[in-house]
Amino acid sequence: MSIIKINAITVEPDSGDELARRFAARAGAVDSADGFEGFELLKPTDARTTWLVVTRWRDEQSFQAWAASPAFGQGHRSEGPAADQPKQRPVGVSSELWSYVVAGGSAGGTD
Numbered sequence: 660m661s662i663i664k665i666n667a668i669t670v671e672p673d674s675g676d677e678l679a680r681r682f683a684a685r686a687g688a689v690d691s692a693d694g695f696e697g698f699e700l701l702k703p704t705d706a707r708t709t710w711l712v713v714t715r716w717r718d719e720q721s722f723q724a725w726a727a728s729p730a731f732g733q734g735h736r737s738e739g740p741a742a743d744q745p746k747q748r749p750v751g752v753s754s755e756l757w758s759y760v761v762a763g764g765s766a767g768g769t770d
C-alpha cells in the first residue's frame with residue numbers, strides 16, 4: 660500500500676511565491692527515485708503560512724532510501740545550481756514531516 664509523506668513548510672508571510680519558484684526550478688528532481696509515485700506542492704488559500712509538500716511512495720523503504728540518498732541532499736542544498744552563484748537563504752522558517760496512509764476515500768465522479 661502506498662504511503663504519504665507530507666513536508667509541512669512554514670514560511671514568512673510573502674515568501675511563499677519564492678518557495679513555489681524554488682520548487683519549479685527543481686521540477687523532476689525526484690521523479691526517477693525508486694518507488695516515487697508523485698508529489699504536489701500545496702499553497703494555502705487562507706492566512707496560513709504553512710505550505711504542504713504532499714509526496715506519495717510505494718512503501719516506507721522507498722521513501723527512506725530517497726531521503727538518505729545523495730539525490731535528496733543535492734535537491735535540498737540552498738545554494739544556487741552553479742558553484743559561482745551566491746548562497747540563497749532557505750525560505751522556510753520551520754518544517755515538519757507528517758506520515759500517513761490512505762484509510763478511505765473516493766476517486767470522484769467521471770462527469
Ligand code: HEM
Pocket residue numbers: 664665666668669678681682685686687688689698712714734735736737747748749750751752753754756
Ligand atoms: C516528504 C519529503 C520531503 C522532505 C522530508 C523534505 C524536506 C525539506 C526540508 C526540511 C526543507 C527545508 C524547510 C525549511 O527551510 O525549514 C525543504 C525545502 C525544500 N524542498 Fe523538500 N522535502 C521533501 C520533498 C521535496 C520534494 C519532492 C521536492 C521537489 C523535488 C522538494 C524540494 C524542496 C525545495 C525547493 C525546498 C525549498 C528550499 C529553499 O528554501 O531553498 N522537497 N524540504
